[in-house]
Amino acid sequence: GQQLNQSxxxxxxxxxxxxxxxxxxxxxxxxWLWYKQDPGEGPVLLIALYKAGELTSNGRLTAQFGITRxxxxxxxxxxxxxxVGIYFCAGLTNSGYALNFGKGTSLLVTx
Amino acid sequence: xxxxxQTPRHLVMGMTNKKSLKCEQHLGHNAMYWYKQSAxxxxxxMFVYSLEERVENNxxxxxxxxxxxxxxxxxxxxxxxxxxxxxxxxxxSSQDSRDTIYFGEGSWLTVV
Numbered sequence: 454g455q456q457l458n459q460s461x462x463x464x465x466x467x468x469x470x471x472x473x474x475x476x477x478x479x480x481x482x483x484x485w486l487w488y489k490q491d492p493g494e495g496p497v498l499l500i501a502l503y504k505a506g507e508l509t510s511n512g513r514l515t516a517q518f519g520i521t522r523x524x525x526x527x528x529x530x531x532x533x534x535x536x537v538g539i540y541f542c543a544g545l546t547n548s549g550y551a552l553n554f555g556k557g558t559s560l561l562v563t564x
Numbered sequence: 565x566x567x568x569x570q571t572p573r574h575l576v577m578g579m580t581n582k583k584s585l586k587c588e589q590h591l592g593h594n595a596m597y598w599y600k601q602s603a604x605x606x607x608x609x610m611f612v613y614s615l616e617e618r619v620e621n622n623x624x625x626x627x628x629x630x631x632x633x634x635x636x637x638x639x640x641x642x643x644x645x646x647x648x649x650x651x652x653x654x655x656x657s658s659q660d661s662r663d664t665i666y667f668g669e670g671s672w673l674t675v676v
Contacts, residue, residue, distance in 0.1 A: 493672070494670065495570075495667035495668050495669045495670045496654070496667045497667070498665075498666060541607070545663075551597060551612050551620065551661065551662070552665060554607040555606065556605075556606040557606070
């Protein structure tokens with residue numbers, strides 16, 4: 454599969470701060486997805502993006518499908534302790550049967 | 565509740581045991597997946613089934629044997645595993661292959 458470069462690898466922030474993470478690839482993707490995984494659980498879909506330039510929000514989360522179709526960003530505003538977890542980006546190219554995943558961004562939020 | 569149910573949630577097995585992981589999806593999807601998640605490693609795609617036919621096998625050792633009897637059920641049969649196979653095994657489904665996938669809660673496997 455295609456390799457996705459996700460950064461940062463980890464973030465340690467205070468409650469109330471905004472968070473930004475991104476994912477890049479050398480290949481063009483047709484779909485970008487963002488998942489969150491809580492400890493001991495499976496990843497849960499947060500936001501799905503299907504069109505270049507698309508900006509989509511889900512509560513305090515906002516994600517964008519990059520114009521070049523090679524990147525995507527996820528922003529979390531006014532973070533709270535329950536935002537703690539690992540956030541994964543995933544993308545789908547024209548080839549292959551399944552999603553390619555980034556290595557994840559581990560987010561820790563202190564009260 | 566994601567609509568994808570995995571059992572058991574936790575499994576401890578010896579290297580000579582035979583066990584199976586089960587996955588059931590209630591979403592009416594046509595594609596199902598097995599992923600492996602090890603500590604500090606990215607999600608690894610193991611198998612993809614589309615309309616009950618295996619369409620991708622990512623060089624997975626033969627000690628892992630998938631079975632998809634119908635579009636709602638997926639099994640992963642485990643035989644003579646190694647300690648390094650200990651991981652979280654995630655099942656997922658999507659409407660069709662190459663579509664947004666939805667994960668189950670995972671089965672934690674420990675091989676002793």
